[in-house]
Amino acid sequence: MKFLSMEEEYKLKIALVVDIIRQEEKLLIKALNDRNVDYDVINVGQEPIPFNKALGKYDIGIIRPVSMYRALYSSAVLEASGVHTINSTEAISICGDKILTYSKLFKNSIPIPDSIIAASPDAVMKAYEQMGFPLIDKPPIGSWGRMVSLIRDVYEGKTIIEHREMLNNAALKVHIIQEYIKFKNRDIRCIVIGEELLGCYARNIPPNEWRANVALGGNPTPIQVDDKLRELAINAAKVVKGEFVSIDILEHPMKGYVVNELNDVPEFKGFMLATGINVAEKLIDYIIKIYRA
Ligand SMILES: Nc1ncnc2c1ncn2[C@@H]1O[C@H](COP(=O)(O)OP(=O)(O)OP(=O)(O)O)[C@@H](O)[C@H]1O
Numbered sequence: 269m270k271f272l273s274m275e276e277e278y279k280l281k282i283a284l285v286v287d288i289i290r291q292e293e294k295l296l297i298k299a300l301n302d303r304n305v306d307y308d309v310i311n312v313g314q315e316p317i318p319f320n321k322a323l324g325k326y327d328i329g330i331i332r333p334v335s336m337y338r339a340l341y342s343s344a345v346l347e348a349s350g351v352h353t354i355n356s357t358e359a360i361s362i363c364g365d366k367i368l369t370y371s372k373l374f375k376n377s378i379p380i381p382d383s384i385i386a387a388s389p390d391a392v393m394k395a396y397e398q399m400g401f402p403l404i405d406k407p408p409i410g411s412w413g414r415m416v417s418l419i420r421d422v423y424e425g426k427t428i429i430e431h432r433e434m435l436n437n438a439a440l441k442v443h444i445i446q447e448y449i450k451f452k453n454r455d456i457r458c459i460v461i462g463e464e465l466l467g468c469y470a471r472n473i474p475p476n477e478w479r480a481n482v483a484l485g486g487n488p489t490p491i492q493v494d495d496k497l498r499e500l501a502i503n504a505a506k507v508v509k510g511e512f513v514s515i516d517i518l519e520h521p522m523k524g525y526v527v528n529e530l531n532d533v534p535e536f537k538g539f540m541l542a543t544g545i546n547v548a549e550k551l552i553d554y555i556i557k558i559y560r561a
Pocket residue numbers: 381404406410411412413414416446447448449450454455478479480481516518528529531
């Protein structure tokens with residue numbers, strides 16, 4: 269029997285595309301080193317990426333930029349040279365925009381919060397009236413809960429409309445007006461890799477907040493995963509063509525689980541704290557298992 273050297277064994281060449289190195293990226297680098305996988309870190313926050321077939325030396329691009337457009341475009345350029353990116357450009361473009369995400373989910377009968385899209389101040393006022401207060405108003409792009417607003421009456425609504433109109437970004441002037449789902453004072457975040465659910469945890473809403481983001485102090489706690497939750501998370505990931513995504517789920521008093529959003533560059537500090545699962549190792553093991561030559 270011939271024993272393969274580590275290099276022969278793992279013929280994969282990986283591009284780890286980043287714009288900053290967070291704890292998540294450090295863990296990915298550690299997992300790559302531990303498994304002796306050949307990789308380069310491409311920092312698109314500092315380095316240009318040419319349209320160049322030489323990029324085709326990479327088998328896989330792990331796309332990790334925090335900035336949505338850096339993630340989207342670096343994935344597109346790598347894909348153009350034949351690199352398989354995780355996530356794909358298509359998945360990033362869908363998940364990076366909540367309206368595109370909801371459109372895919374709704375079309376595929378995956379429950380979402382009742383939502384209305386409004387693209388002008390007049391349309392927003394009408395949408396507020398149709399939805400009724402209290403309601404949530406959020407822009408289609410953004411993360412860490414920024415600009416996600418709980419609006420209790422028309423005065424607060426008018427303030428939000430005015431502020432958004434002042435922003436120099438067309439997408440931020442579009443509003444998603446949404447039912448406020450207060451039910452359990454928490455939201456659930458699951459991670460799917462490939463077609464499997466890695467796990468889920470809950471983020472409890474901290475004091476003086478109504479949002480559960482870990483970045484805002486949301487407290488990660490373990491939960492029991494039932495079949496419905498598992499099925500919903502896997503289906504939602506599939507519908508947006510996500511290969512490594514996190515899925516945010518709210519619990520509705522009548523409708524049960526509803527998908528709030530998906531993230532194509534998932535953060536996983538909170539997930540690891542609550543579940544003890546090393547997401548970086550699982551992702552690299554998955555890549556080795558599925559894509560090793
Ligand atoms: N319709 C809603 N009803 C109740 N709470 C909501 C609703 N929409 C958002 N939230 C709360 O606000 C938080 C942030 O909202 P959302 O996830 O839509 O924004 P985000 O900026 O994309 O956040 P993330 O960093 O998770 O990507 C959610 O985690 C949830 O706690």
